[in-house]
Amino acid sequence: MAASATIQRTIYTGPFVHSLSLTELEICEKGAIGVDENGIIAFVEKELDLGAVQEKHSWQDATPVQLKGNAFFFPGFIDTHTHAPQHPNTGLFGKTTLLDWLQTYTFPMESSFTDLKRAETIYRNFVSRTLSHGTTTAAYYATIHVPATNLLADICLARGQRALVGRVCMNSDLSPDYYRDASVSQSVADSKASIDYIRSIDPKGSIVRPIVTPRFAPSCTSECLTSIAKLAKDESTFIQTHISENKGEIALVQELFPTSKSYTDVYDTHNLLTPQTILAHAVHLSAEERKTILARGATLSHCPCSNTAITSGCAPIRSLLDEGHTIGLGTDVSGGFHPSILENVRHAIWTSRHLALQSPLGDAAKLSTEEALFLATRGGAAVVGLADKVGGFDVGKEFDAQVVDLGSVSEGGENEGKFDAGPVDVFGWESWGEMVEKWVYAGDDRNTTAVWVRGRVVHRTARFEGRVVDGTATP
Numbered sequence: 001m002a003a004s005a006t007i008q009r010t011i012y013t014g015p016f017v018h019s020l021s022l023t024e025l026e027i028c029e030k031g032a033i034g035v036d037e038n039g040i041i042a043f044v045e046k047e048l049d050l051g052a053v054q055e056k057h058s059w060q061d062a063t064p065v066q067l068k069g070n071a072f073f074f075p076g077f078i079d080t081h082t083h084a085p086q087h088p089n090t091g092l093f094g095k096t097t098l099l100d101w102l103q104t105y106t107f108p109m110e111s112s113f114t115d116l117k118r119a120e121t122i123y124r125n126f127v128s129r130t131l132s133h134g135t136t137t138a139a140y141y142a143t144i145h146v147p148a149t150n151l152l153a154d155i156c157l158a159r160g161q162r163a164l165v166g167r168v169c170m171n172s173d174l175s176p177d178y179y180r181d182a183s184v185s186q187s188v189a190d191s192k193a194s195i196d197y198i199r200s201i202d203p204k205g206s207i208v209r210p211i212v213t214p215r216f217a218p219s220c221t222s223e224c225l226t227s228i229a230k231l232a233k234d235e236s237t238f239i240q241t242h243i244s245e246n247k248g249e250i251a252l253v254q255e256l257f258p259t260s261k262s263y264t265d266v267y268d269t270h271n272l273l274t275p276q277t278i279l280a281h282a283v284h285l286s287a288e289e290r291k292t293i294l295a296r297g298a299t300l301s302h303c304p305c306s307n308t309a310i311t312s313g314c315a316p317i318r319s320l321l322d323e324g325h326t327i328g329l330g331t332d333v334s335g336g337f338h339p340s341i342l343e344n345v346r347h348a349i350w351t352s353r354h355l356a357l358q359s360p361l362g363d364a365a366k367l368s369t370e371e372a373l374f375l376a377t378r379g380g381a382a383v384v385g386l387a388d389k390v391g392g393f394d395v396g397k398e399f400d401a402q403v404v405d406l407g408s409v410s411e412g413g414e415n416e417g418k419f420d421a422g423p424v425d426v427f428g429w430e431s432w433g434e435m436v437e438k439w440v441y442a443g444d445d446r447n448t449t450a451v452w453v454r455g456r457v458v459h460r461t462a463r464f465e466g467r468v469v470d471g472t473a474t475p
């Protein structure tokens, strides 16, 4: 579907659920969200019937999309950190930890992206896969290759998924000689070429934007870090990198940058900590490092599935939130074993409970369902610089949304062994709050039946199909 196709004014009626704040989830049982021709939310009503809404706003000509049954609208998920070229390795990590995982699984896979046909297959698959899980925005790491990176941006634009797309910079000899930038000047020139290309296909950055991507401190020489920070400044781009993920990695950073006070100090002294910097992991930061990151306005991507899979550690998210850090969730495929942000919502909660069990903080370490859903939506939006555009159903925001349809036992369960409506069993007596909890703890992509970005349908399933025509939702 071309991202530039026009859409019709639409009124989405039915329950909607979104975060009002970190701790408050609004559940409106009788919602009506008016979305204009540009995909912008023109009004949100909370207790009127469709006819009354049409009349109140003089929107009689708008297309209605009315949800039936145990379904609700939820904001699209924001994946603040993922590696599209690693997707074929999803689920493959054995007992490795970060540094041997990179050499064993990751660099061999990423280096194969000189083959554009292969890149196309993998990138198309991954963008479709993440959309099907309700991810409407993703901050992507690509590889060092400019043509394949540009192709990823093309695919995101064509599919209508919002994306920050980064060509990975890595020039140090941590990387094998078959997969690294030839020089600092090559690193900068290739990154600039990719930035220019991405801006040429979407000049306003409405859907895709470039992001400067030094892989992590050990992958880059000091000169490379400085030069790439200058590029980000000159080009006014976001920056993404990894920080303090694994104890062996932290020791390596100390060895490679002996005059630096800490991992954070390496980035700080190379001008890489800005309000437009996304730092993934942040598992083992010291109190001083946390203060520096906060002072610079850099934001954090929490990647709980990855932190467990490659045994990096439990990031202290509750404490980081209390200190005022801006935090979103990241799948970190394929350190992370799952492309779904919903899966990471669950694992963010599980990780916080493991911390509660093991740390003196006790219950104070626990994240609530509401908090984890906030991180997946509004928190993520703030991390990728889109807090004014997406993350919730507010007038003036763009309509990035998913339908979560839980079906009902009477629909599928009566038919032994056929659970077409997905993995959640709803018996009919649950409150909407309980249904949201059931979805968070047991739901999956079978429950995400339709997805919109800027008011345009970017994914739909057979369950929703009858109600959607040609990219425009109809009843």
Ligand SMILES: Nc1nc2[nH]cnc2c(=O)[nH]1
Binding pocket: 083, 098, 102, 106, 215, 216, 242, 245, 306, 332, 335, 336
């Ligand atoms: N999880 C993860 N950490 C990294 N640190 C440097 N590169 C990577 C990567 O690809 N994944």
Ligand SMILES: [Zn+2]
Binding pocket: 081, 082, 083, 242, 280, 332, 335
């Ligand atoms: Zn990563």
